[in-house]
């Protein structure tokens with residue numbers, strides 16, 4: 771039997787915080803042509819499932835509802851990107867010891883207020899946790915825990931551990947949990963090695979008298 775299944779993209783979830791992994795769904799941010807990883811509502815659902823924000827069953831239900839209401843799914847995707855960019859700008863500002871734009875804080879506050887309408891506090895294995903009452907018609911339900919993770923972290927004592935990747939073209943965000951707070955790259959495999967290769971090449975060029 772021939773397979774016609776679209777290859778699902780695998781998202782990098784190494785930011786250390788749900789909202790930062792969400793912010794990192796735009797590649798090559800500083801380049802002329804950044805690479806959008808959330809091209810469709812399906813991509814958004816796929817990210818949500820990989821980030822364990824929704825279960826496989828919920829993902830399936832979301833896709834079925836989106837097929838029924840494509841205009842609504844398109845609106846949710848647009849909203850998701852707007853919220854993502856607000857989260858990105860807020861955390862980048864924090865990482866660089868700058869004040870976030872008031873408008874972005876207003877956007878995030880409004881979104882978390884909406885999210886809380888669907889939140890139920892429940893006992894967990896270790897204390898309590900928020901449970902999100904996600905009905906299939908709530909196509910934006912994956913955004914609720916994302917915005918909540920952003921505001922929880924912004925109001926926590928760990929805020930000084932937010933970093934922007936040191937690679938010029940990347941700008942991905944992550945939490946630096948290394949012992950001596952020295953992590954510089956979102957991902958050593960991609961950005962760390964690419965940057966090392968670039969420096970090596972620049973050194974070689976300058977030592978050969980070419981600039």
Ligand SMILES: [Zn+2]
Pocket residue numbers: 935936937940941942955956957961
């Ligand atoms: Zn990076």
